[in-house]
Amino acid sequence: HNVRIFTKGISTLQRVSGVEHAQISSFILGLIAEAPLPGGMSNTRLVRCLRGLIDFLYLSQYPVHSTHSLNLLSNALHCFHENKAIFIDLGIRSDFRIPKIHSMNHYVDDIQGMGTLDNFNTEYTERLHIDLAKQAYRATNKKDELSQMALWLERKEKVMKHAAHLEW
Numbered sequence: 001h002n003v004r005i006f007t008k009g010i011s012t013l014q015r016v017s018g019v020e021h022a023q024i025s026s027f028i029l030g031l032i033a034e035a036p037l038p039g040g041m042s043n044t045r046l047v048r049c050l051r052g053l054i055d056f057l058y059l060s061q062y063p064v065h066s067t068h069s070l071n072l073l074s075n076a077l078h079c080f081h082e083n084k085a086i087f088i089d090l091g092i093r094s095d096f097r098i099p100k101i102h103s104m105n106h107y108v109d110d111i112q113g114m115g116t117l118d119n120f121n122t123e124y125t126e127r128l129h130i131d132l133a134k135q136a137y138r139a140t141n142k143k144d145e146l147s148q149m150a151l152w153l154e155r156k157e158k159v160m161k162h163a164a165h166l167e168w
Contacts (some may be wrong), residue, residue: 003027025054037090045086052079060107060117070108132156138147 004023006013013020029050037043047096062069087093111117136149136156 005018021057025057029054041089045083046090049080049083049086052076052081052083056104056107060111061115063118065116067109070111073111074108077107081106 003026004020006024010024016024029047032043032046032050033063035043035046037046049084056073057067057074059076065073082120084096088095107117133149136146136152139152140148
């Protein structure tokens with residue numbers, strides 16, 4: 001199986017990477033679907049809330065949107081907002097004045113006005129940074145790495161520009 005086990009739980013995580021988020025999203029609904037809530041409360045609102053949030057997050061990452069996908073995105077957000085009070089009822093939160101949650105209200109308009117949200121994602125540049133940093137470090141003699149890495153990157157960029165010019 002490819003399910004990551006968070007031995008210390010997820011509440012101890014200080015920063016959640018995209019990979020960790022995907023791993024958590026893959027099993028959280030399964031965990032809470034049958035979880036008993038305090039005071040005999042029904043977990044229906046909790047399941048609906050998290051389903052709406054996860055649907056919203058995945059739909060917002062589509063590389064192309066249609067009127068239908070934007071309606072699904074809007075419905076998922078509505079489902080989240082309609083059920084989020086369960087966290088207040090459970091004593092987990094006292095309010096939802098959270099900037100990231102507020103910004104979700106603008107996603108549909110932003111997508112309609114500026115295109116898909118992958119344009120606002122740092123995942124690709126972070127991946128490129130990691131790959132280039134590793135390649136550059138491997139090319140050094142492990143002494144005075146920064147100057148060697150900078151020189152390696154400068155040379156790599158020149159080679160890439162030259163290759164693009166030849167291809168043109």
